[in-house]
Amino acid sequence: MGNTKIRVALAGNPNVGKTTLFNAITGSRQHVGNWPGVTVEKKTGVKTYRGYDIEITDLPGTYSLTAYSMDEIVARDYIIEEKPDIVIQIVDASNLERNLYLTTQLMELETEMIIALNMCDLALERGDKLYIDRMQEILAAPIVQTVASRDIGIDELLDRVIEQKQDDKYHGREIGYGDVIESKVLEIEKILLTDPSLQKKYPLRWMSIRLLEGDGNVKAKVEKSPVSKAINQLLASIDQEEYEAEIADKRYVAINAIFPQICTRCNVRLTKSDMIDRVLTNKYLGIPIFLALMWGAFELTFAFATPFTDMIERVFVWLAVNVSSGLEPQWLASLIGDGIIGGVGAVLTFVPNIFILFFLLSLLEGSGYLARAAFIMDRLMYKIGMHGKSFIPLLMGFGCNVPAIMAARSIEDEKDRLITILVVPFVSCGARLPIYILLAGAFFGRQAGTVVFFMYVLGIVVAVISAKLLRSTIVKGKPAPFIMEMPPYRVPTLRTSIVHMWDNGAMYIKKAGTIILLGVVIIWSLASFPWGIEYGSEGSYVGMIGHFFAPLLEPLGFDWKMTVALVFGLVAKEIVVASMGVLYGVGDNPAALTTSLIADPSITALSALSLMVFSLLYMPCVATLGVIKKETGSWKWAIFALIYGIVVAWLIAFLVYQGGKLLGY
């Protein structure tokens, strides 16, 4: 207690090792949340060092602070509104020119700044020479060389933070934009000076420059001030587009002037990274290799997760037997045994898969391959109204829709992300496979494989058509431009990947968990009441619901039992199989279930097919609905996904069933 607090913000371009550095400083003492009002992830952590509590906020990685995207607005607003004591900019030493562009903008925000020159190992290995003293002088900020992936330079960085805090002098520096722009800046500054309230809040020069560049966000800040009229008049008289280009240009001119003084770059003709890229984006081999790697990732996810899934299953079976057996009254035993333990257990069996998927995603991201995946697939995705970056989330959907939707975070554009989130649920996840296996196995014999394959294709087709449809109706417009850095390939660190896996996996368990629990309890109540009835039988509420909705689903070839199974499927789709077991009174004996399904006259091969189609499409499971809500920030889209799914599923299953009947099946 009583430690002095220092508030530090981490800023920097994407791919410079910001996450790695953040993890290296804070270790496990971190908290992941959201920035208020937006879906941008916010990470904070505390490090106690030499009697100080250093509170670190990880700002979103950005190339600039010009309000092009939500990330940039969040980063900028934090610095100017919250005024952290110190901003550490992480600079990639092997890519100084573009990194310094952000530095020039941070300078204008007039904050205390420290530069962490990361990836020094790569720069030095390549043969670059860095003149740190000169750099320190020119940029008027302390510079610390770091290698975040090997924990080098971390303590020195923290030492600088404390020194900077103790030393109150502000070390400012700015770049000049040439006479024409500078005279305009002066004019605007003069006008702004007449409103002291603005001046107190924001750096004057920064505001003037941003106004010249036509920054809508800053304009809005000025709008409420009495000076807004004069400002607007002045801005109307100039060509802002011209200024925008000119200012960016001048920043790079300034960097070009600095650069040769602080670094001599050693030009390697073909780096290891270039070598890898030549092959991985090769005209003929690029796509096959990409598909092979993705297939390998799935193979690994499922093969390696199986023992853990089994363990979780066993634990829950054991729990269900032992916990509920001694319990009184009986309804409580049933609620806990059949409802909570059974239902939650079914959903938790996906946790190993989800963890592994997140781990692999983090490896892909850290190695730089994720950017290549987007690069390779963008052409195709663009044609269906999506962005190259949407491909990986869609693909992950085959494993589980939940991490897939969370992976959509890497898509900056709001609309692109929304579309991706809304179509992911049509991608057939692992939990739907048991339904296909049961039904296709029972009714299609040797064609079973083909039928299952057809279900996967159908999912993709519906996703693609939905994307197109959404693009031309609710989420109008073209996909965002593809302007993407291809970072050099790097060896990802185990720690970053594990932290990523843990954070996201835990988020799934916490957020989705509460919703799942709620869903499970509701379903259990429906299946158990009126009390005394056999669990999930015809007389229970769920049975009644089944009967109630049966007429609606009759054109699809379903009877009340299938309807009930579908209701149960809301919790997790593979429960459909388990609940059919209950409804047919065979428990979880797959062979017996297959026989009784074949024996049931109300199910034909055609209605089985229709049932498969319907369970593929009809609605995301509760966990998926939960993350849709979380990732889009409102229930609106979760409900939309639900209704849209049901409508689409009904229509297609109707076509399949009635069409099949017309054809005489």
Place this chain on the structure above:
Amino acid sequence: MSTTDKMLFALIMGCSYILIGMVQLITGALKALSEASMTEYAGHVIADGLFIPPDIIAGMILMLIGCVFLYGASEIHSGVHEGVAYVYVGILLSLIFAGIYVLAATGDLLEAHLLKNEEYAGWSILDALRPEIYLGVLSLLTYLKWKDSFEVAEN
């Protein structure tokens, strides 16, 4: 390390991957078509001898890795120095897939010995051995030997 050595290595690896991949693909296809039991599809003698499980997709991937090696060999042969890039990535890919199957085998091992799952009864370490793994070991050894020469090649 001279580029000729790399070319020879790429040629050998390329051919082995493609041949073994073909066996795997064909046996996989035969098995799928004939619905015969695990051990009785045609050609199982060769396949078993080389620990090649019938598997269509894995076969295609082996052939793909082979193609990467051969592509590199042919580029080096025609004097394009950058061909070594394909050898390098070929090695990386073979290591990645070897790694995947080693981890998958670890999963099976846990099933068989820790969880004593009946489906995995009688599982032995030999069941885990497959071409991805032994070819991967070959790549690993070569990589360790040549590790630094890929950098020098840049000049």
Place this chain on the structure above:
Amino acid sequence: MSEITLDTLKPGDMARITKVRVKGPARRKLLDMGMVAGSEVELVRKAPLGDPIEFQIKGYHLSIRKEEASQIFVQKIE
């Protein structure tokens, strides 16, 4: 030297940017990423399906779609 657009270059070609005619938010982003008049760019490669295109600029690699590239004017450097 006549002006051509960025998308007409071939892999390995170098050029100097003369004018960025892209409109909208993409313009801002391109400027930020170093696509300003006077910058030297080299076309590194095209994606397997022909689009997007990867360039080397300011010492790093940037890829953009043909659509944007066709609105950036350059002068080829021999």
